[in-house]
Amino acid sequence: MNSKITGTLLNKNTKTKIWWLKLAIAIILSNIFFFVLFSKDEKNEVISSIPNGWVEIQVRAELLTSFQSRKKVLLLHREGRRKIEAMLETSPMEPEGRFTVLVKESEAEALLKYENWEIIPYLKTIRFFPKKNGVSHEIRY
Secondary structure (H helix, E strand, O other), X not given: XXXXXXXXXXXXXXXXXXXXXXXXXXXXXXXXXXXXXXXXOHHHHOOOOOOOOEEEEXXXXXEOOOOOOOOEEEEEEOOXXXXXXXEEEEOOOOOOOEEEEEEXXXXXXXXXXXXXXXXXXXXXXXXXXXXXXXXXXXXXX
């Protein structure tokens, strides 16, 4: 009598285990199907992030503003009296490294000509004082 009860319980338990196994396999297969169906193909989405007429260049500079990717900044060279509009791209790993910036192609030559740039927030009204010609010292007796 004891074996009769055990046989019926074992039969029901096996059917339940098979049903749960089929359900788990169906869920896994449906998830794989929907992942393949709705996942984006990243190979087709290669879009150039550099605008037309701009170039990407690395410059050694001192950052005088907070870093944000694609932030509009000015590259300033005080001795050369030059200012260049740029966009920050990446920051260096070491503190005194090279920053990657986007600049207009016509202004990129100045970045190669001068060294020791400063990166400041974009200011429309920044100007340099006019250069004085002649001797600019005072003689005291």
